[in-house]
Amino acid sequence: VVERNRILIVDDEEGICWALQRSLQTAGFHVTVTDRGAKAQTLATSQDYAAALVDAKLPDFDGLELVSWLQMHSPATGRILISGYYYDDDQAIKDAIAEGSIVGFIAKPFDLRDTLTIVTAAIDHSWASAHGK
Amino acid sequence: MLRVLLANRNFLVQMRRSAPDTVGHQIQVVLPAALVEVMQLETKIRRVSRTGEASEADRVTYRAPGVPNRVYYYRLVPLGEPPVQRIILLIDDITERARLEDGVRQAERHLANLVQCADDAVVALDPEGHIITWNRAAERFSGLLQREVRGCSLLSLTTDEHWPVMAETLKRLAQGRSVRNVEMNLQTVFGSEVSIAWNCSPLRDPDGTVVGIVAVGRDLTDRRQMEARLIQTAKAAALGVMAGGIAHELRNPLSIISASAQLMTAYPEDGDLRSEALYRIHAATQRSALIVENLVRFASPRDVEFRALDITQVLDTTLEMLMHQASLSHIEVAKSLMDHAVVYGSASLLQSVFTNVILNAIGAMPDGGTLLLASREFDEEQIEVTITDTGVGIPADRIPSLFDPFYTTKPVGEGTGLGLALSYRIIERHRGTIEIRSEPRVGTEVVIHLRRRNEDA
Numbered sequence: 001v002v003e004r005n006r007i008l009i010v011d012d013e014e015g016i017c018w019a020l021q022r023s024l025q026t027a028g029f030h031v032t033v034t035d036r037g038a039k040a041q042t043l044a045t046s047q048d049y050a051a052a053l054v055d056a057k058l059p060d061f062d063g064l065e066l067v068s069w070l071q072m073h074s075p076a077t078g079r080i081l082i083s084g085y086y087y088d089d090d091q092a093i094k095d096a097i098a099e100g101s102i103v104g105f106i107a108k109p110f111d112l113r114d115t116l117t118i119v120t121a122a123i124d125h126s127w128a129s130a131h132g133k
Numbered sequence: 134m135l136r137v138l139l140a141n142r143n144f145l146v147q148m149r150r151s152a153p154d155t156v157g158h159q160i161q162v163v164l165p166a167a168l169v170e171v172m173q174l175e176t177k178i179r180r181v182s183r184t185g186e187a188s189e190a191d192r193v194t195y196r197a198p199g200v201p202n203r204v205y206y207y208r209l210v211p212l213g214e215p216p217v218q219r220i221i222l223l224i225d226d227i228t229e230r231a232r233l234e235d236g237v238r239q240a241e242r243h244l245a246n247l248v249q250c251a252d253d254a255v256v257a258l259d260p261e262g263h264i265i266t267w268n269r270a271a272e273r274f275s276g277l278l279q280r281e282v283r284g285c286s287l288l289s290l291t292t293d294e295h296w297p298v299m300a301e302t303l304k305r306l307a308q309g310r311s312v313r314n315v316e317m318n319l320q321t322v323f324g325s326e327v328s329i330a331w332n333c334s335p336l337r338d339p340d341g342t343v344v345g346i347v348a349v350g351r352d353l354t355d356r357r358q359m360e361a362r363l364i365q366t367a368k369a370a371a372l373g374v375m376a377g378g379i380a381h382e383l384r385n386p387l388s389i390i391s392a393s394a395q396l397m398t399a400y401p402e403d404g405d406l407r408s409e410a411l412y413r414i415h416a417a418t419q420r421s422a423l424i425v426e427n428l429v430r431f432a433s434p435r436d437v438e439f440r441a442l443d444i445t446q447v448l449d450t451t452l453e454m455l456m457h458q459a460s461l462s463h464i465e466v467a468k469s470l471m472d473h474a475v476v477y478g479s480a481s482l483l484q485s486v487f488t489n490v491i492l493n494a495i496g497a498m499p500d501g502g503t504l505l506l507a508s509r510e511f512d513e514e515q516i517e518v519t520i521t522d523t524g525v526g527i528p529a530d531r532i533p534s535l536f537d538p539f540y541t542t543k544p545v546g547e548g549t550g551l552g553l554a555l556s557y558r559i560i561e562r563h564r565g566t567i568e569i570r571s572e573p574r575v576g577t578e579v580v581i582h583l584r585r586r587n588e589d590a
Contacts, residue, residue, distance in 0.1 A: 084384025
């Protein structure tokens with residue numbers, strides 16, 4: 001059973017993880033943070049997350065590859081790409097949304113209230129898809 | 134009455150006369166009348182006769198119709214006290230000597246003209262370095278006229294920065310050694326300075342003693358301006374390639390600053406949160422400032438001054454700026470650099486070379502790999518810098534074209550094909566070498582040799 005308040009943050013920028021974690025925790029979420037794609041895979045294998053915020057450029061992984069992997073192995077997790085590299089009108093982002101590998105995109109720098117809205121929407125969306133609604 | 138009393142044989146031969154039709158005849162008959170007139174012979178003879186003093190030696194050119202010009206040297210010497218009755222006319226045909234003198238004078242003028250009209254500064258100095266001649270190009274470069282600088286030491290016109298090099302150069306020249314292609318800037322009368330590459334040689338007398346110095350200087354301004362434009366073009370191209378990486382690099386600290394401020398606004402009562410947020414804002418601001426500073430340093434036109442520099446430091450600075458670019462492609466960076474390696478060159482030019490080569494290496498490893506920067510002492514004169522990637526490699530038939538301008542395998546907008554062409558020219562200017570070895574699917578190695586000292590090749 002997916003707990004609807006468990007969130008995974010994957011970013012090698014410690015300060016960004018701190019701000020996101022702080023903001024989401026206050027909103028009632030249970031947040032796990034990691035800085036590597038491989039560690040995120042391990043975590044997602046042993047634990048179901050309602051949403052995952054994945055940085056596009058990780059030291060060991062391309063963020064788009066990681067969300068595709070999550071789509072395969074943890075389809076009920078709401079996958080959000082977070083990036084200072086892409087824009088939301090970049091073809092790579094449009095393609096990822098069209099393919100369903102991500103359900104949300106957050107451009108850096110971000111508004112924490114928007115982030116919360118996107119996370120909540122992603123959780124609802126994925127929950128609905130996973131339960132065939 | 135001006136009558137010839139005696140004529141020697143030489144006179145008769147030169148004037149093509151015999152003794153009977155000379156001795157006892159009027160001088161106006163013996164010598165051509167026109168010559169007597171131009172010599173003002175009658176006036177001069179009267180004066181010598183009256184004063185008893187020999188006339189000044191004089192020289193006259195005689196033009197007889199249909200005969201080549203003749204040049205005579207003559208003098209009148211009195212015999213006895215005034216009023217002198219007998220006078221010796223010493224006259225010599227110096228046509229041939231005059232012709233030779235004219236030739237020499239013309240050759241001198243011709244040479245002086247060549248020196249005057251040369252595009253390069255041509256300066257003659259005494260062995261101590263004081264200016265003797267200063268041609269028009271030297272006047273143009275410096276704005277100082279020959280009469281203003283004659284006698285001044287060339288050292289006194291040298292910029293403070295190049296003063297030690299000039300002093301050393303003059304010392305070498307005084308010891309009889311030549312100096313080739315040394316850059317020493319002069320101060321101009323306009324308050325600016327002019328970049329000049331000098332070739333200097335000692336002048337020796339037949340015994341081998343140094344009696345002077347000839348210095349020929351070429352104005353590097355035009356070449357500099359063209360190079361500066363090319364470097365800017367190549368930098369612009371590199372910046373285009375780097376833009377995505379730079380944006381990413383800046384947006385991370387910006388995100389931290391923004392999010393920290395938002396958290397402080399949302400929870401104004403939380404003192405611990407405020408302290409932590411402020412600390413993070415401060416750190417992220419400093420990081421952003423550094424990114425911007427590096428960027429501006431790279432992008433802005435800088436001097437291309439050559440000096441002794443630590444190549445390890447140049448490599449480290451370059452790498453620091455490109456680290457993020459490398460990490461975006463999951464490239465591992467390894468370094469095997471000498472602690473301290475001095476080469477003679479321009480830090481900003483060499484940074485352009487390393488930036489281009491490293492960006493190429495990163496571009497060759499889209500799926501990650503290892504970038505290795507290594508340096509070592511190649512020999513007494515050279516330091517070797519090697520930049521190796523484990524990327525896609527270059528087919529053997531393409532290697533000869535790599536240094537051609539506008540040769541690129543990158544898609545339009547991603548490369549100008551100027552990077553390596555420019556790098557080649559820059560290394561050439563350092564009198565070094567750059568070589569590329571590559572094997573498809575194994576990687577590429579760029580080997581650069583740089584000179585440790587500014588000495589003749």
